[in-house]
Amino acid sequence: MSLLSDNLATTRVDPTATRVWLRRFLIALTMLAWLIFAGAILWVLGLVIGPIILVSISALLAYLFYPLVKVCQRFMPRPLAILVTCLLVLVTAGLIFYFVVIAAVEQLKLLINVVQFFLQHPNAQGRLYAFIQFLSSLGISQKDFNLSGEQLVAYLQNVIGGLSQFVGSTLGLLIDALVLATLSVYFLIDGPRVNGWLRSKMSLKYRQRVNYFLDTVEQKLGGFVRGRILISTVISAVVGIGAYFIGLPYVILLVVIVFLCDFIPIIGAYISGVIGILFALTQGWQVALIYGVFVTIVQGVLDGQILSPRIVGHSVGLHPIVAIFALLAGSRLFGLLGALFACPVAGIIQTFIVAFWVTWRTNHPEQFPEEVQQVGREDHEQGVVAT
Numbered sequence: 343m344s345l346l347s348d349n350l351a352t353t354r355v356d357p358t359a360t361r362v363w364l365r366r367f368l369i370a371l372t373m374l375a376w377l378i379f380a381g382a383i384l385w386v387l388g389l390v391i392g393p394i395i396l397v398s399i400s401a402l403l404a405y406l407f408y409p410l411v412k413v414c415q416r417f418m419p420r421p422l423a424i425l426v427t428c429l430l431v432l433v434t435a436g437l438i439f440y441f442v443v444i445a446a447v448e449q450l451k452l453l454i455n456v457v458q459f460f461l462q463h464p465n466a467q468g469r470l471y472a473f474i475q476f477l478s479s480l481g482i483s484q485k486d487f488n489l490s491g492e493q494l495v496a497y498l499q500n501v502i503g504g505l506s507q508f509v510g511s512t513l514g515l516l517i518d519a520l521v522l523a524t525l526s527v528y529f530l531i532d533g534p535r536v537n538g539w540l541r542s543k544m545s546l547k548y549r550q551r552v553n554y555f556l557d558t559v560e561q562k563l564g565g566f567v568r569g570r571i572l573i574s575t576v577i578s579a580v581v582g583i584g585a586y587f588i589g590l591p592y593v594i595l596l597v598v599i600v601f602l603c604d605f606i607p608i609i610g611a612y613i614s615g616v617i618g619i620l621f622a623l624t625q626g627w628q629v630a631l632i633y634g635v636f637v638t639i640v641q642g643v644l645d646g647q648i649l650s651p652r653i654v655g656h657s658v659g660l661h662p663i664v665a666i667f668a669l670l671a672g673s674r675l676f677g678l679l680g681a682l683f684a685c686p687v688a689g690i691i692q693t694f695i696v697a698f699w700v701t702w703r704t705n706h707p708e709q710f711p712e713e714v715q716q717v718g719r720e721d722h723e724q725g726v727v728a729t
Contacts, residue, residue: 400522402690404529406567407431411530424530428523442594449595555701566689573649574604577640581618584636589629590621604645606669606685611641664688 387394407427414423537556544552578601586593596618603610615637622630665685672684703710 396518396521397525400525401529402567403522404526404533406571407526408530408533409568421531424527427530428527432523442598445594446598449592452592551701551705554704555697566693570605570689573645574601576649577601577604577645580640580644581614581637584640585618585621585633588622588633588636589625590618590633591624592621596621606665609666609669610685611645615641664692 410427410430411420411423414426417423418426540556541549541553578597581600582593582597585596590596596614599617600614603614606613615634618637619630619634622633665688668684668688672680672687674680676684
């Protein structure tokens with residue numbers, strides 16, 4: 343009898359253990375439900391990704407050009423200031439497209455022809471005999487070198503084909519440009535009104551949080567986007583002028599590459615620098631050495647030590663891991679354009695996340711008692727020093 347009671351006691355289920363496992367099961371179900379919900383949202387967003395991209399780009403353009411509207415508004419009515427800003431932007435974009443983009447595409451075609459001639463005529467490779475011998479010492483044969491050159495030509499031809507197809511779809515391009523311009527104008531007209539409504543018409547319970555969030559986004563986003571564009575323009579102009587006087591070929595193409603790669607943190611400067619050195623090698627190793635020293639000074643000193651700390655020093659910067667992941671994900675999902683715009687988009691998303699986090703932390707000090715105590719000690723020390 344005692345043995346039977348002992349067996350029943352050992353097989354009795356512990357209610358505490360049951361509650362623990364039930365809680366874990368419910369947490370797992372909740373996480374699974376949230377994952378399914380997030381997947382459904384991403385699936386729906388994937389169906390309308392085109393309009394979302396158009397609206398996002400138009401809002402970003404309106405945000406970038408709004409300071410110019412404010413400057414023009416000092417001398418003319420607001421509708422006329424918006425019209426003048428749009429005309430200036432259109433004229434500037436047209437001039438850049440005509441004088442820079444078309445010239446860069448022509449130089450890219452010329453580069454493809456030069457590489458093809460170099461690969462098809464072995465005698466022409468004598469100019470790079472020392473470089474080929476150096477590659478041979480590393481285990482890279484001339485056959486591998488020619489194969490890599492053929493792959494490079496194929497890749498560049500695909501880029502040219504993609505650009506030609508993009509420009510060739512005139513009707514779709516015009517419709518997208520018209521929609522983009524229309525949305526940007528509406529954002530310029532109604533953006534300040536929406537901003538004012540969010541700041542003044544929200545309930546008192548959330549007004550302070552919303553204002554703090556908008557202020558943080560304005561500070562971080564403005565510094566990141568406008569500052570990055572300004573730095574990329576200055577660096578590409580300086581590199582282009584230096585490359586012209588050093589004697590590099592394909593200067594306009596190099597300027598476009600430097601401008602686009604400067605938007606890619608961490609590795610963008612290395613990519614544009616290597617491409618420029620390859621261009622310079624066609625003129626001799628002395629020219630390549632001079633250009634390498636020049637671009638190192640420009641990227642390392644002018645960009646890294648002078649411009650970036652002063653122009654975007656207070657904006658949100660991307661961690662190298664985040665930047666490289668964004669670059670790989672963007673290139674995987676959207677190709678070349680995705681690789682170019684992945685890091686700026688990741689920076690903008692990080693700006694919103696940081697702004698939301700800072701706002702939530704400021705409005706919930708009870709969740710961070712260590713920071714509150716530290717602030718209290720600093721205030722106390724400042725009071726002691728003042729007395």
